[in-house]
Amino acid sequence: MIRGFAVLLSFQLLGELAVRGFDWPIPGNVLGMALLLVALMVGVVKLEWVTEAAELVLTHMALLFVPVGVGVMLYFDLLAREWLPIVAATVLSTFVVIAATGHVTQWLAKETHKEEGDDE
């Protein structure tokens, strides 16, 4: 477990370092995820080192978003000023994205299916 967290935090640190060094427009933890994936594929990191720690944080990821959500209370005034366009754009656009992404993915995945002729 400790080794797992050490690996996760080290890759996050590596990600932060690279993002700052190269001034890339992505967060360090997202790059850290990509770097860990590469490390697992080339075998620098063994899967069993990280499974336990990864399982723990992924299972409880929802809880970790609560404080970020509570932070919305700081912006009540700003949101109230133009609430209609803000709320309508947020809500409707979220459904548009789900529908567009989901249907395109489902349709294209089905096409790949047919070509390969697998029956998964």
Place this chain on the structure above:
Amino acid sequence: MSELTSLPLFGIALTLAIFALAQTLYRRTGSVWLNPVLVTILAIIAFLLAAGIPYRNYARGGDLLTFLLGPAVVALAVPLYQRRRDLWRRKAAIFCGILTGSLASIVSACGIAWLLGGSRDVIISVAPKSVTAPIAIGIAERIGGIPALTAPVVVMTGCLGAVCGAEFCKLIGIRTHLASGLAVGTAAHGIGTARMLEIDRLAGTVAGLAIGLNGLATTFLLPLLMMLAGM
């Protein structure tokens, strides 16, 4: 009292206690509207306002939980690695799906805000709404939006996707875990991903992949679209 609430202990204890209650409530009722994350957020906001406790006191403990989001995002590499062959075979569907979602998000969010008479500040600030918070705020800064407006919009988008994303997918005939996970991850970033992880491991995994890829896609597409729109 304010001495006690300014301890990190307060924010963590409050969050865990209310989340545990919310999870029980969710399990007992099975109602999607009682999503534990949403219920916990609303209950804590109500409690802090009622008790007159400033957000910064709560944040002393809350920030420690937020910190763990870092390793949690890195940990998404593990299920990605475990499903890599499966995902690689469907790479075209995955990339096209995310790219479509990124475009749809920018165009629909800005379009709706514009139609309803939103100011230029609002139109620009809602554009990166489906992107994970750290990237969205960076984008908002770069394109001249208001990061303080983008932040709560991003969080609201995430909560909405978490609360009804999976149900909406079923309703409109998106049936595979690959498609629903990618859809909710693209639309509702980390908060949506956390919910998809609870439903199905593959759905959560591709949702996690979508967080990073949609962030990248929007980073590059948004300035391009703004140039085309002459903004």
